[in-house]
Amino acid sequence: MLKPSRIIQEVIFDDLGPLSISDLIKMPRAGWEALRAGITDHRSGKPGLIARCLLCQGDVYIRTAKNKPLFAHYAGSNPSCPWFTGDNQKPDNVRAGQYQGRQESEAHRRMCDLIEELAKADSRYVKSAVDAYLPPTKADFGRYPDVLIEWEGVGEFAIEYQMSHTFQTEVSQRCVHYEREGIPLLWVLSSFDTNHIPQAVSDVVHRHRGNAFVMDQQAVQASRETKTLVFNCYLAEGEGYAPPILVRFDALTIPNTKLPYYEDRQASAMLEEVNARRLPYFKALRRWGDRMKNLDIDELEQFPERQRIDRLVAAAFSLVADAAGKPENFASDHPNTAGMMNTYQNSGSLAPYAALLTTLIQNTAAKKVLRSSVGDHLKRSIVGHRKGDIVQVDETSPEWTLLKELFPEALDPFVRRRLSDLGMLPAWAL
Ligand SMILES: [Zn+2]
Structure with missing residues (x-):
């Protein structure tokens, strides 16, 4: 008998769709x-x-196990699930319970006092408190921030100083709390060893968009010299980190989540990567003067119907150019994208992609075009599909996969959601 797999192989995210364990593991760290x-x-x-x-x-x-992500059932799940691993896999919050209660070690308290002292040197300093109860204004209960500082022109600022591990549940609860209260929250680390980053530390750095804020000797000295709070800041770079730089607290950007960052190393990295992926296509489309020639792109070689794929890619780029407010028809000599789209749906050359192109348009700022003749032509192709005249490619097709890679802002629900949460979904994909 086959031994049942004890690992959750696939999950479904509400609104986002399915994700397999292999896709999870393939994601960049910031993604999972x-x-x-x-x-x-x-x-x-x-x-x-x-x-x-x-x-x-x-x-x-x-x-996480051995630095890799895994799906796990929350406590109280159905033990008859073939992927159930038993109650020994306790979620973080159970483990966190063992660590709850305020573990005010001497060193921790001294560091909090030091941060307060450094803040007091700033001429904008109004008041501060270490480990004092902060009553809630919106939540049901308050919190005890390690250090709460009020600066003129900045307002209140909470600092949590982490010497040991804080579990994800605790990190999450504090982040949610301070966001709700509208108070910026900065997680400050005592040290940061880029060769060994425990998951609990990585979770905190992730909250600050790939910025690790460290109050080490150098930062203390810089704070004293400049008479304000200065941190040593490690910025994520690929899967590693750049050498640290000294960063003043007032140089930080405070987004809606109230979790400050010096440089966004998540959304910007994603967008840069996608732009780099698109660049050769852009260049090829610009060179594509004679529309009878193939686009000069290696990845397209795998498609037997090369010309049709070239046209699909060109049409997608045209639709996105329209959505970006920079109309340009890459796919034909028609004066605009609508003329091109309608012709190619009529002639049938883009008809198998009507569902794909409709999804693309729906997730762009140009979605209203679906209420025009373009939408009518696309609908006709999709109806033709139901009648068996035209076969629509689906999400598993190489064509859909190709456009999803080129325009994940619109076609990859996971990428879309992440950029949206970071407030960085480009205007054309809104
Ligand atoms: Zn299950």
């Missing part, structure tokens, strides 16, 4: 950490992400 944070935040009371086991529909979270 965003899902991990989103799921925990939802449990902490902020509308976040919900993921369910494909087999038992039980809620799952993302845990």
Whole structure:
């Protein structure tokens, strides 16, 4: 008899769709950490992400083992699920319970006092408190921020100083709390070893968009010299980190989540990567003067119907150019994209992609074009599909996959959601 797999192989995210364990593992760290944070935040009371086991529909979270992400059932899941691993896999919040209570070690208290002292040197300093109860204005209960500082022109600023591990549940609850209260929250680390980053530390750095803020000797000295709070800041670079730079607290950007950052190393990295992926296509489209020739792109070689794919790519770029407010028809000599689209739906050359192109348009700023003749032509092709005249490519087709890679802002629900959560979804994809 085959031994049943004890690993959750696939989950379904509400609104986003399915994700397999292999796709999860293939994601960049910041990608799965965003899902991990989103799921925990939802449990902490902020509308976040919900993921369910494909087999038992039980809620799952993302845990880590040997520095790799895994799906795990939350406690209380159905033990008869073939992917159930038993109650020994306790979620972070159970483990966090062991660490709850305020572990005010001497060193921790001294560091908090030091941060307060450094803040007091700033001429904008109004008042501060270490480990004092901060009553809530919107939540049911308050919190004890490690350090709460009020600066003129900046307002209140909470600092949590981390010497040891704080579990994801606790991190999430505090992030959600301060966001709700509208108070910026900065997680400050005592040290940061780029060769060994425990998941609990990585979770905190992730919250600050790939910025690790460290109060080390250098930062203390710089704070004293400049008479304000200065941190040593490690910025994520690829899967690693750039050498640290000294960063003043007032140089930080405070987004809606109230989790400050010096440089966004998540959304910007994603967008840069996608732009780099698109660049050769852009160049090829510009060179594509004679529309009878093939686009000079290696990846397209795999398609037997090369000309049709070239046209699809050119049409997609044209639609996105329209959505970006820079209309340009890359696919034909028609004066505009609408003329091109209608002709190619009529002639049938883009008809198999009507569903794909409709989805693309729906997720762009140009979605109203679907209410025009373009929408009518696309609908006709899709209806033709139901009648058996035209076969529509689906999400598993190489064509859909290709456009999803080129325009993930519109066609990849996971990328879309992440950029949206970071407030960085480009205007054309809104
Ligand atoms: Zn299950």
